[in-house]
Amino acid sequence: MLTVLEAELYSLIIEPTIKDQIIAAQKKDKGMAHIRDGINEKKKACFKLNEEGVLWFKNCLVVPKDMELRKKILDEAHTSMFTIHPDSNKMYQDLKQKFWWTRMKREIAKYVFECDMCQRVKADHLKHAEFEYNNSYQKSLEMAPFEALYGRRCGTPVNWSEPGEWVTFGPDLVTQAEEQSRQKSYSDKRRRPLVFQKGDHVYLQVSPMKGVHWFGVKGKLAPRYIGPFKVTEQCGSVAYRLELPPHLAAVHDVFYVSQLKKCLRVPEEVIEPDLTYEEQPIKNPRPKAKINTTKNYKFLQGAME
Template structure:
């Protein structure tokens, strides 16, 4: 083995040559000495120059190795690119989604823990309905599909909730929903607080928290598409039948129909007027039967959750963050940061870095929306000045009018203002119309 190593070293030494000017070459590549400042200048030019535009580590290595050589060159380039602040902010991820699946706890009883969401954008019916309020029991999977109007206020939803849910099933312990305007309104929160119900909001851009209701939304939409062939825009007339069909159909996670889990048996239909060997249960036997059914449902739900987690985690990668780590936060690429004089698609994908102060369950950013910051930042970011909206958007606000001009057309005159935005310099100011400023920033 030592003889082989000596042979390899001799071959490698033969690749080095010294020219007349005393410059060392490795084959036809210039050898860069162990001068970290010099190497950094080379890396900066190859990565941040306007002629290179932040290439990835492999592309950057392939370009540099044509001209330069030094030991562990590829490793240093990979480390340099991984620490590039601009790359972390603007480049899309091509990795598996971060964070393993964390299922919600299995409820202990019927209609104690519920999901709710809206199916919107439906054709307006003669009665004015254009949306469906979907409310699901997490335990029995039974659901109510309530036709509603987008113009409803929170108090109207509260009246409907009392009439259709509380009157039939009692007051739930928890309600899981997204961050829709109705569910985060002060009136709705005060109502649920008075009833003793805890609200659980999914984190932004993570609908998997309400994955069950999202799946039911798809089922409802498919049912209504089938009904639309006959009922056209009168989908609200077949909605009660769609609710019955869903609740009386077999659910794999339960190994029974929602009605069977809720009432102990399926409801009768023209195909099934009575159960074979139908019998009536009274007294202690009824209680025992109900307890056994609850245990059976819980066992089936645990098996379904375990199976779902196994399938989901195959397409995910674990992400572990500790208190004190620094991370970037993903924001909406459409509404995102107003920076570099642009808005919308060209805005950075991430903002930060920010320091992790606590780990929690809800009302925080999901781990999949975070990207680890490789090195400790030289300057601590003042997070109090960065106003992230609940939907993970960050929109800069106008703080100063720098200039004004007018443009006249054949029909009218348009006023333009040069606006300096919050957290940005005057060089990044943009020209905006008076109408835009009055609409977006009154």
């Protein structure tokens, strides 16, 4: 039995779920009125209202135009403790089974593209790792997953053709080269050079070899980009000068454009890891003599801040 001194106080705060917040936001959103009118006039066949008056798109809950609520849904699907920063395609496939709003796929792609962690850490060559796994031998299947799915081995530089299979290289290679040249001409018309303006914030790519020596970044899972840093000057057409912090004073501050990536988020105030400071006396110390049996000592006495 607890005494008065041993009593403990507990408090339980119940917050509404995301579904309850969406239902409450639907009732306040004035933009849902025309959808409800279309349902009554049988012009919105994909939309429906349940018995509680909640608006659904097929089997998905309609999210109103509430940017704070949408961001909360995206944070839960991308940065929560139950997710591992999925890419935009996987994140869209997961969310479209439960929620719907206009331009949903575009907003998800923009959210993932602006994620600070994904820009600095995620690798660009995950497709090659996936290709290697799908074409490697699996003991349980006694063949590669690609061969089990398609019934043949995938053509690679090591395994270009099956033994005994006649392959005509000439016409196929010519056709492939012509298609690549045609696709390159289409791509060059739409390609724009990477240009930064003075005052923009960019990420700096850290190479595996120079990262340890110059930037102190090491380890297999270390961030691939550091920053963001502010662009102070454009040096020529393909180089930029960055405003580096004091601990990178030994690093040359001009970098090639291929080492930079634009930071789309708004930089926040950075808190320095070392918050210590040197204490100073608030008043002039006065010497104080202390006489010992053998020697005479002098002390400085003063109050510190």
